[in-house]
Amino acid sequence: MPRIVKTKGFILHTFPFKESSLIVSVLTRSAGRIKVLAKGARRPKSKFCGTMEPFNLDEIIYYKRETKEIYTLSDAVVLNHFEKLRCDPKRVNGASVLCEFFEKSLALEQPSYSAFSLINEFLKRLETIPQRLIKPLVLIYLLKGLRIIGFMPHLKSCVRCKEKIEPGPRVQLSISGGGVVCSRDYDDTVVFLSNQAYQTLVRIYKNQEIQFSLKVFDEIEKFVTRYLGYHLNRLVLNSLKFL
Ligand SMILES: [Zn+2]
Known part of the structure; x- marks a missing residue:
């Protein structure tokens, strides 16, 4: 016997199915990421009309x-359509980055209230943040997303020898090692971050106030892009390229 489940969820992605239906990936509050079949959802008079838009928060x-x-x-009933995002393509793209990240990195049926809560907080902030700060905001939430899926970069001590790192003007982060390394443990996947970029990473993970410097976030973007590609099975976030 099927069980009836009622929950809230964010629409991460939809795929056309047969002539008129959609397969929908939803990040739910109670069950993690699930896939549902919305029968007839592409018909103009479907009861699902308007509910299956990406990053809608629905009750399903x-x-x-x-x-x-x-x-x-x-x-499905729309609880939040995030109207303020929809009229700005840059914000829509920003929202797509986090949806794509969770779509590609969260296994099905792994309950993750923290992922649900993170995307909720992110979309609310994305609605009102000044446009030039959209990219930094997206990167901050991608880094927080990495913690949720268990891939947070290690920032305190050398990931190889465990020696405490005293950050100088430049800090070495080993992509393959998954965090900072001392000078002895340099490897060919090391990227150098300025002290300011390193401190920004530390502050992000401590949930502290961040100074939005675009130069710093350019560095962080390069790091995050390589880090995702290495640790998440060559994960490339297509939407991040257009941000
Ligand atoms: Zn070391």
């Missing part, structure tokens, strides 16, 4: 069968 009801990977969506 679906039928869960243990034997299936894709569940049948029964009903």
Whole structure:
């Protein structure tokens, strides 16, 4: 017997299915990322009309069968359409980056309230942040997302020999090692970050106030892009390129 589940969720991604339906990837509050089939959702008069837009926050009801990977969506109501984002393509793109990140990095059915909560907080901030700070904001939340999926870079001591790092003007981060390394443990995947960029990473993970310097965030972007590619199975976030 299928079980009826009611929960809230963010629409991460949709894929056309057959003539008129959609398979929808949803980051839910209670069940992690799930896939549901929205039958007939592409028909103009579908009951799902307007509910399956990317990064909508919806209340959904679906039928869960243990034997299936894709569940049948029964009903959906939009709770937040994030209207202020939709009229600015740059903000839409920013929202897409985090959706794409969770779509590609979260396994199905791994409950993660922290991922749900992070994307909720991110979208709310993205609605009002000045446009020039969109990219830094996206990078901050990508880094926080890395912590949620268990890939937070190690920043305190050398990842190889555990020696405490006293950050100088430049700090060495080993992409393959997953964090800072001392000069003895230099490897060919090391990237150099300015002290300011390094301190910004530390502050992000301590949830402290960040000074938005675009130069610093250019450095952080290069680091994050390489880090994601290395640790998440060559993950490339297409939407990040257009930010
Ligand atoms: Zn070392």
